[in-house]
Amino acid sequence: MTIPSGLQEDFENLFENTVAGNLILTPGGVILRANERLAGWLDRSPADMTGRRLLEFLTIGGRIYQETHLAPMLRMQGEFEEVMLEMVTADGAKLPVLINAIEQRSADGNPLFIRMTVLRASARIAYEQNLRRERAQIREALATAEEFLIDEREAASLREQFIAVLGHDLRNPLAAVDAAMRSIGRSALDDRQKQIVTLAQASIRRMAGLIDDIMDFARGRLGGGIAVDIRETDLGAVLLQVVDELSHANPFRAIDTDLDLSVPVRCDGPKIAQLASNLLANAITHGSPETPITVRARSSPDGFEVAVTNSGPAIPAENLDRLFRPFTRSESSSKQGLGLGLYIASEIAKAHGGKIEVSSTADATTFTFRA
Incomplete structure (x- = not known):
């Protein structure tokens, strides 16, 4: 079967006009043909390369690797892919390349010639x-x-x-x-x-x-968190005692209570008293003195909640996330405290398996503990 002349021209065009360097070698490694692309990379002409062994255009390390590894591999496997070597230009500079090769054989298995494709590897190496x-x-x-x-x-x-x-x-x-x-x-x-x-x-x-x-x-x-002793507690009595203590300490502040604790509550009474005291003290410090503070508590089979509400300016939205961080104090608060009250309240809430949520508007600010 003869190859149509047009198809033969396409083969010629593909060999020459490609981004890769192309070589055709004898089974012994003598260059039969080199395309312009590869010759140009090496600052040579195709005619300069034709008839010379491939080893002449490799570095010493590349020659050793070609003789000891690539040539035997080509004989055994018939091909190899993406082998990194260094070729040498006419002025002695090194050109890193990736080489792919396949050995063309006759019907009885005898090697006829070697096709080799060479790609510049400078960009890949970089x-x-x-x-x-x-x-x-x-x-x-x-x-x-x-x-x-x-x-x-x-x-x-x-x-x-x-x-x-x-x-x-x-x-x-x-x-x-x-x-x-x-x-x-x-x-x-x-x-x-x-x-x-x-x-x-x-x-x-x-x-x-x-x-x-x-x-x-x-x-x-320090890792363990605040220890709590959970037991059935008269939460109403605990909260009323806290309100009574802070009312005596702040006789000019009105504190209202709204307690509905018909379902028994299991908690650590002294720690909840501390939590409520910290929330109430915070409301006294930051709330409007003209409006009563409200302490509300509810219980149900699912748990209980305690909420403290005060009127006054809303808490800026950017401050809400850091309210429960230790040593956090607002500019309006007394400088006598350490800024640990809300942090400790939140740790007590966590120890009870709950958390404290805050809602703050121009009308009211409410801290609600749910467990």
Whole structure:
């Protein structure tokens, strides 16, 4: 069967006009034909390459690899694909290439000639180098970030352990001062001395409250969280006691209650008292003094909730996410506190398997604990 002349012209065109270099070699590796593309890459002409061995255009390493690996592979498999080699240009420069080859054989299996396609690999090598460089940079950045996180964790752990020890060690001297003031209070005192003792005892209670906050903060941050003792509790009595205490401490603030706790509640009474006290104190600090604060509680077979509502300016939306972070205080709050009240309330809520939600509008702000 003869090949049509038009088809033969297409073969010629494909051999010459392509983005790849093309070679036809004898089974022994002598170049029978090279296209203009490959010759141009090597700063040669096809005529310069014809009749010469392929090894002459390879680096020393490429020659060794061709003789020891590629030639035997071609004899055994009849082809190979995408082998990286370096060719040498007329001026001695190295040209990285990818070579694909197939050995054409006769019907009885004897090799006739070798077709070889050569692709420039400079762009691929540059890409792989950039990829390796970027991977190294990523590994280095990850290692640096990991070291930073370890340092931060160690610093945070030491800081929180220091706070825990500090809070614990403050209790003993404060207890001694409290006992001394109680003893003095039972003595015969004039009005001025009684006033001083009263002020001192108020300061002791305040300091004890700050220490309790520090200890709760440390327990919440050191992994175990705040411990709770869940049992059936008269939640109504707990909340009324909290309201009574804060009403006495803030006689000019009206606090209303709306309690419907017909279903028994299981919780840690003292911790819920602390949660409610913190929410109520927050409402007293930030709410409008002209409008009563409302403490509402409900219970059902599914759980219970406690809500504290106050009027006053709405909490800015950008501040809502950080309300329950430790040491967070608004510009309008008293600078005497540590900014731990809402954080501790949220930790108590978590310890009960619940959470505190906040809704704030121009009409009212409500903190609702559900468990």
